[in-house]
Amino acid sequence: xxxxxxxxxxxxxxxxxxxxxxxxxxxxxxxxxxxxxxxxxxxxxxxxxxxxxxxxxxxxxxxxxxxxxxxxxxxxxxxxxxxx
Numbered sequence: 107x108x109x110x111x112x113x114x115x116x117x118x119x120x121x122x123x124x125x126x127x128x129x130x131x132x133x134x135x136x137x138x139x140x141x142x143x144x145x146x147x148x149x150x151x152x153x154x155x156x157x158x159x160x161x162x163x164x165x166x167x168x169x170x171x172x173x174x175x176x177x178x179x180x181x182x183x184x185x186x187x188x189x190x
Contacts, residue, residue, distance in 0.1 A: 120167060121145030124174030131175075132182045141178075148177025155180075 125141030128134070128148065136144070152173045156163050163173050 116167065117146060117149075117170070118142055120170050121149065121174055124148060124171050125178050127175050128178030128182060132179055134182050144178040144181055145174040148179070148181050149174035150177065151180060152177030 122138065122142040122145055124145035125136075125143070125148070126145075128144060129136050129141055149170055153163055155177075156173070163169055
């Protein structure tokens with residue numbers, strides 16, 4: 107996260123936005139706290155997956171938002187698959 111030039115407060119805000127966007131796209135119904143967690147953890151998961159694929163993620167706020175969104179969508183998908 108620090109490599110992307112995003113501090114902790116910004117990570118919470120961007121994570122919340124990424125989680126909220128993923129919630130809307132995936133037609134999920136979660137609260138604000140869960141959106142923030144999904145966005146932040148999703149960014150970590152997506153960065154890990156991109157690292158395995160040798161893909162350099164985008165830097166800065168926009169890159170963190172996109173990565174968080176993709177990771178949050180992946181986490182929502184996995185959560186749904188486990189519940190079924």
